[in-house]
Amino acid sequence: MALDATGSEVARPVAICRGLALPLGLLLLWEVSSHSGLFNPQFLPPLEQVATTAWREWASGEMLSDLLISLRRDLSGFAIGTGFGVAVGLLLGLSPVFDRIFTPWFNGLKQIALLAWIPLISIWFGFDEAAKIVFVALAAAIPVILNTLEGIRLTSRKILEVGDVFKFNRRQLIALVYLPSALPSILTGLHLALIYSWLATIGAEYFMAAGQGIGGLVIAGRERFEMDLVLLGIVVLGLVGFVLDRLANWLEYRLIPWGRS
Amino acid sequence: MTSQWTIGSAIARNGPAVVRTGRLAQTVRWFRRGVVPWLWGLVFPAVLFPIWLAGSHWGWLPEQILPKPADVWGTLLEMLRSGELKAHTGISLLRVVSGFVMGTAAGLSLGAAMGLSRTTDDYVRPLFTAIAQVPALAWIPLAMLLLGIGETLKIVMIAVAACIPIAMNTRAGIRHVPREFVEVGDTFKFSAWQKLRLVVLPGAIPSIFTGLRYGLTHAWIALVSVELVASSEGLGYLLVWGRQMFWLDTVLVAMIVIGLIGFITDTLLAVIEQHLQRWRIDGA
Numbered sequence: 001m002a003l004d005a006t007g008s009e010v011a012r013p014v015a016i017c018r019g020l021a022l023p024l025g026l027l028l029l030w031e032v033s034s035h036s037g038l039f040n041p042q043f044l045p046p047l048e049q050v051a052t053t054a055w056r057e058w059a060s061g062e063m064l065s066d067l068l069i070s071l072r073r074d075l076s077g078f079a080i081g082t083g084f085g086v087a088v089g090l091l092l093g094l095s096p097v098f099d100r101i102f103t104p105w106f107n108g109l110k111q112i113a114l115l116a117w118i119p120l121i122s123i124w125f126g127f128d129e130a131a132k133i134v135f136v137a138l139a140a141a142i143p144v145i146l147n148t149l150e151g152i153r154l155t156s157r158k159i160l161e162v163g164d165v166f167k168f169n170r171r172q173l174i175a176l177v178y179l180p181s182a183l184p185s186i187l188t189g190l191h192l193a194l195i196y197s198w199l200a201t202i203g204a205e206y207f208m209a210a211g212q213g214i215g216g217l218v219i220a221g222r223e224r225f226e227m228d229l230v231l232l233g234i235v236v237l238g239l240v241g242f243v244l245d246r247l248a249n250w251l252e253y254r255l256i257p258w259g260r261s
Numbered sequence: 262m263t264s265q266w267t268i269g270s271a272i273a274r275n276g277p278a279v280v281r282t283g284r285l286a287q288t289v290r291w292f293r294r295g296v297v298p299w300l301w302g303l304v305f306p307a308v309l310f311p312i313w314l315a316g317s318h319w320g321w322l323p324e325q326i327l328p329k330p331a332d333v334w335g336t337l338l339e340m341l342r343s344g345e346l347k348a349h350t351g352i353s354l355l356r357v358v359s360g361f362v363m364g365t366a367a368g369l370s371l372g373a374a375m376g377l378s379r380t381t382d383d384y385v386r387p388l389f390t391a392i393a394q395v396p397a398l399a400w401i402p403l404a405m406l407l408l409g410i411g412e413t414l415k416i417v418m419i420a421v422a423a424c425i426p427i428a429m430n431t432r433a434g435i436r437h438v439p440r441e442f443v444e445v446g447d448t449f450k451f452s453a454w455q456k457l458r459l460v461v462l463p464g465a466i467p468s469i470f471t472g473l474r475y476g477l478t479h480a481w482i483a484l485v486s487v488e489l490v491a492s493s494e495g496l497g498y499l500l501v502w503g504r505q506m507f508w509l510d511t512v513l514v515a516m517i518v519i520g521l522i523g524f525i526t527d528t529l530l531a532v533i534e535q536h537l538q539r540w541r542i543d544g545a
Contacts, residue, residue, distance in 0.1 A: 022388045119500040
């Protein structure tokens with residue numbers, strides 16, 4: 001079985017042809033039925049109309065500015081949430097007292113479906129940019145806290161004994177033993193955080209009074225019943241999520257050479 | 262290996278555990294394992310609660326932002342007594358169950374088709390993977406245009422959210438049944454049906470179950486999202502309503518119920534999953 005650089009399977013030519021059959025067939029069906037008048041074009045706009053809308057949005061620069069706004073929201077929330085998450089995770093992992101007091105509560109918070117936080121956050125922080133970033137940060141923080149904690153807990157006793165032999169002080173122990181040993185787990189947390197923070201960005205843009213951003217574009221499209229705009233926005237949302245996930249995979253692969261199998 | 266580490270840290274935390282038998286020792290052990298963690302867990306609320314009480318008593322924050330603890334408690338009791346909470350929870354649960362059942366049926370058949378037949382897999386999987394890249398949440402505005410905002414929208418969104426992880430894990434489970442197991446089936450001259458029933462399905466069940474567990478979690482998240490968008494009943498509706506009226510106590514009560522149901526289902530499924538994994542032979 002052929003593998004590419006990141007270890008995933010290289011598709012066989014037959015598989016590629018077969019894989020294209022269904023999507024192309026569906027697109028053809030779509031095109032034919034939207035022209036035949038079988039369906040209301042409002043529900044099923046012809047493909048060229050979607051393409052024109054895509055080009056218009058892109059050429060006017062609106063799409064790009066919406067995309068950048070969404071990404072900035074996503075990444076600021078991600079940065080704040082993961083920074084906070086790693087710090088809290090370390091604290092819980094290294095201090096048995098904090099661990100006993102707070103860990104059950106973080107495990108409990110994890111159970112609340114992410115979107116259910118939106119009403120509470122919008123009561124406390126309003127609907128503007130700050131509230132959205134707080135929500136994204138919350139989404140990013142929870143998996144990072146739990147995975148950092150897990151990584152530290154699983155630090156091998158043998159490695160800790162080596163630290164004892166070297167008479168490491170507490171700071172050295174954290175920097176040279178705990179952190180490297182917990183790194184794979186922390187990176188898993190960061191990866192999850194990247195996925196969740198994008199999900200939270202979409203949620204924030206959908207549910208906290210539409211502003212700018214790709215999510216806002218979709219909501220505006222829905223309100224004006226512009227199917228092409230809605231489709232376009234959803235495709236972009238999916239693509240961004242996909243690219244972020246791939247990027248995280250690649251980084252993880254780069255940063256933990258010993259984790260490659 | 263994992264268990265060795267956890268045992269290690271448990272010893273480090275609780276001190277050397279001398280193996281004792283007898284009634285008293287058992288009570289002590291039960292107290293340490295069952296009660297002490299709870300006591301530690303109560304420290305945080307024990308500190309937070311007086312601050313909350315004082316804060317709301319002296320009005321540090323407006324009441325819409327921080328209601329009195331007594332009000333939240335009162336709202337909870339009132340909603341329990343009037344049956345309001347039960348009604349909304351029941352509606353939400355019914356939606357999740359019907360969506361989940363549909364999603365499971367779709368996910369299992371799709372996953373089995375992709376897992377058992379290479380050709381089907383080649384045809385269907387690229388499109389499926391592409392669709393799965395878009396989070397269920399993102400589809401909601403499109404689904405609202407196509408399906409309206411009624412019950413259909415909710416059930417379909419929940420079903421879609423549940424279907425994706427179930428299909429992926431069912432496929433993976435069937436694909437990863439160790440070749441040796443299938444060879445054993447060949448040796449016994451099993452028919453295709455026997456191989457499916459006696460070799461492939463039992464081998465795939467743990468993975469399928471993992472898919473079901475993710476599916477249920479996703480279904481629950483999808484429920485909250487659709488109920489936030491468009492609903493006149495259900496737990497998500499309580500959240501939206503509470504926010505509009507600035508009744509933080511209602512919002513908090515709804516969040517607690519959502520968290521509790523999430524916790525209960527997750528724990529239950531984790532226990533069943535562990536049970537299903539138990540027989541596994543680590544030879545693959």
